[in-house]
Amino acid sequence: MNPGSGKNGVELIGVGKLYGSTQAVRGVSLAVREGEFLSVVGPSGCGKTTMLRMIAGFIEPDAGDVLIGGVSMKGVPVRGRRVGIVFQNYALFPNMTVRENVAFGMKVQKRPQLQIEETVASLLAMVNMADRADSYPRQLSGGQQQRVALVRALAIEPRVLLLDEPLSALDAKVRNTLRFEIKRIQRDSGITMIYVTHDQEEALSISDRVALMRGGSLEQVGTPAELYSSPASEFAADFIGVNNILRGVYEGGGKFAWNGRFFTVETPAEAERNPGARAILTIRPERLVPAEAEYDGPNALEGRVAGRIFLGPLTRVALAVDSPDGETLLLDLLNAAGESAQMGDLLKVRFAPSDAHLLF
Ligand SMILES: Nc1ncnc2c1ncn2[C@@H]1O[C@H](COP(=O)(O)OP(=O)(O)OP(=O)(O)O)[C@@H](O)[C@H]1O
Ligand SMILES: [Mg+2]
Structure with missing residues (x-):
């Protein structure tokens, strides 16, 4: 037994x-x-x-x-x-x-x-x-x-x-x-x-x-x-739900480098043994939130609305980020914010370090 x-x-x-x-x-x-x-x-x-x-x-x-x-x-x-x-x-x-x-x-x-x-x-x-x-x-x-x-x-x-x-x-x-x-x-x-x-x-x-x-x-x-x-x-991050998967480098000290930007991230303890390692940062669409134009804290991104899908309670927006690789991120906006985001609009978003997940 x-x-x-x-x-x-x-x-x-x-x-x-x-x-x-x-x-x-x-x-x-x-x-x-x-x-x-x-x-x-x-x-x-x-x-x-x-x-x-x-x-x-x-x-x-x-x-x-x-x-x-x-x-x-x-x-x-x-x-x-x-x-x-x-x-x-x-x-x-x-x-x-x-x-x-x-x-x-x-x-x-x-x-x-x-x-x-x-x-x-x-x-x-x-x-x-x-x-x-x-x-x-x-x-x-x-x-x-x-x-x-x-x-x-x-x-x-x-x-x-x-x-x-x-x-x-x-x-x-x-x-x-x-x-x-x-x-x-x-x-x-x-x-x-x-x-x-x-x-x-x-x-x-x-x-x-x-x-x-x-x-x-x-x-x-x-x-x-x-x-x-x-x-x-990465397989689990991609298979379960919708995710943004950012490929970059973990620089050490809670810094993640992606497309010429640095993000502040929370790191698992073992990450400190891997500075300079290739890493993946995953961020759920609902964890990317609109930021005020004057926001100058960490983890801000700006881009243009390149697509939008109405999903009832929320609108999923594809944001073309200003970067050499022309990456697109998905974000979910609750309706008032979603309705106001029109194609071509410039949008600033941010995420909390605890809302992103680092993978090696
Ligand atoms: N009777 C069988 N003879 C030979 N190959 C089989 C047999 N049954 C399953 N397979 C193979 O084993 C693998 C697993 O099949 P399985 O049916 O368990 O997958 P699954 O996860 O249930 O897929 P699905 O989501 O399509 O139902 C597949 O590659 C399939 O082709
Ligand atoms: Mg089956």
Whole structure:
């Protein structure tokens, strides 16, 4: 028994999977705590689905081990693992009603009929589908079908629920509603959930932690705030959300040189051992704020508005900075400021040293 991940926790220890010459997953070690909501994100082909399928038991790792509740799953078939699985394409049984679909797994488990009926009723009520119990899948919308698929997976009382892009076939509004329903179900039931999505905003909005994968390996694992504010690499800085990535040189003493300018930055302790090193400064668009014309403090930049996109509550502005390389930075302005920034306008912005993140 592993006390770290709990009786319904999942632990991967050096897990790998090779397909021919493709290392789909390589040396992944990760502990998902009981009751935790972990999202897995990363570019297409980085190994998310392969990792999930190894936890479910559809494929065996060829290196390392998968533990559920501290017990090795080597040789344990899918059914013996008590994991629930929800895929992108609902995969409901087309010739069964909603009620029969949800009841199916419990029938296989040979649960008493009365208990099955009660569980089906309460699960359907939970996702607002009680009045559609006698419908067939083809009579339901995509969002409704995915609600049924979700509670069908929960009906067997899985120890872990695995979801592989469950919402990606749905339109934005339905997706938004359902992602918070999934989150609520997870909070209410305390079930461990591992949620694969290519939508990193979705991952940030509903997860306790996010695992970012790249080329079969884990690039960074942390809370949404950690991934957003303290990316561990340029890849993480670029993949999660929108970022300005400035390539320059760390001069030492909290000075970063970029395009003939010097910025004051906060540095990790080890940075002082690297003066003169090439470095990257990342600044989120919302951390670049308008400055008064007379501002002459640190970290000011001036440029012309070269593009603007209306995003509802804010306007994203592309600022062509006056520099030899003609760099463009993105900044997010709340609406009054955003509306007043017109194409070609000269704009002065600044950022706080603590709002930029230095990477080597
Ligand atoms: N059955 C298979 N046979 C051969 N190669 C495979 C197989 N399944 C996956 N791969 C390869 O393994 C790598 C990882 O695939 P995987 O499906 O895990 O990626 P993913 O992160 O889920 O991608 P996506 O976001 O597109 O769903 C890819 O290079 C893929 O081509
Ligand atoms: Mg996939």
